[in-house]
Amino acid sequence: MQEDEIDEGIANYRDSPRFSEAGKIALRYSELMALNPGAIDAGFYEELRRHYSEAEIVELGTFIGFNIGYHTFFGSLKFYPMFSPDGRLVSQQESERLYGAVPASLAG
Amino acid sequence: MPDALFPRILARVPDYAKALLRAMLLSHGEGNVDHKLKEIIRIRLARTAGDRYFAGLRSAKAKQQGLDERAIDAGADDDDGGAHLSPAERCALRYARLMYLDPSRVDAGFYADMKQHYSEAQIMELGAFIAFHYGMQVFMRTLDAVPLATPNH
Numbered sequence: 001m002q003e004d005e006i007d008e009g010i011a012n013y014r015d016s017p018r019f020s021e022a023g024k025i026a027l028r029y030s031e032l033m034a035l036n037p038g039a040i041d042a043g044f045y046e047e048l049r050r051h052y053s054e055a056e057i058v059e060l061g062t063f064i065g066f067n068i069g070y071h072t073f074f075g076s077l078k079f080y081p082m083f084s085p086d087g088r089l090v091s092q093q094e095s096e097r098l099y100g101a102v103p104a105s106l107a108g
Numbered sequence: 109m110p111d112a113l114f115p116r117i118l119a120r121v122p123d124y125a126k127a128l129l130r131a132m133l134l135s136h137g138e139g140n141v142d143h144k145l146k147e148i149i150r151i152r153l154a155r156t157a158g159d160r161y162f163a164g165l166r167s168a169k170a171k172q173q174g175l176d177e178r179a180i181d182a183g184a185d186d187d188d189g190g191a192h193l194s195p196a197e198r199c200a201l202r203y204a205r206l207m208y209l210d211p212s213r214v215d216a217g218f219y220a221d222m223k224q225h226y227s228e229a230q231i232m233e234l235g236a237f238i239a240f241h242y243g244m245q246v247f248m249r250t251l252d253a254v255p256l257a258t259p260n261h
Contacts, residue, residue: 059121073239
């Protein structure tokens with residue numbers, strides 16, 4: 001997986017030919033759970049079931065919930081990856097410069 | 109806490125179920141932060157998430173320790189929580205409220221204030237507790253789940 005695929009999966013998955021219908025609805029699930037959970041209703045789960053088993057839906061839902069919870073907490077601690085993209089061990093100051101003081105977010 | 113519904117849902121993915129339930133019980137029932145305070149925080153978070161399931165559950169252990177609905181409502185709906193809450197408890201409740209409603213305010217100054225009341229270990233315990241429970245509550249909210257029994261049963 002390359003960075004441009006990740007970026008496209010976050011910012012432009014709806015119109016992207018790189019993602020299947022199943023991939024798009026999983027990405028939509030994560031987007032709505034973070035930003036508008038009230039929009040995830042019985043109809044949405046019916047649509048998810050066309051692409052995923054109940055086990056896969058529970059796996060996705062708990063994975064997404066877990067990440068929503070922890071990324072906000074980690075964001076409040078203002079820490080950054082220990083290594084640069086080319087594998088160097090870097091200080092937190094340098095890492096902040098490398099990875100950005102404000103991460104791109106769905107809300108941003 | 110939780111009742112049988114959440115484990116039943118998680119049981120569709122048995123490996124996840126074991127790990128998540130263990131983490132949930134450990135983070136709520138063990139550690140060095142008062143369990144009653146964690147119970148108020150947990151209910152406050154569930155109300156923030158719009159999750160009727162976890163908001164409707166109650167910890168038997170916290171109830172045995174004297175936590176009642178009036179104290180839960182006072183702490184869960186208001187940072188000041190009435191006169192019976194200490195400054196440390198108010199700080200923890202503010203932490204939980206800000207984390208998902210206004211996280212930009214949980215900054216270095218906020219953590220410096222927290223350190224006046226809690227050790228670093230306790231802050232990590234609270235932060236991880238808040239993050240984990242809120243995440244599961246958001247998921248349960250989307251399922252529109254409610255507890256299997258009323259609070260008095």
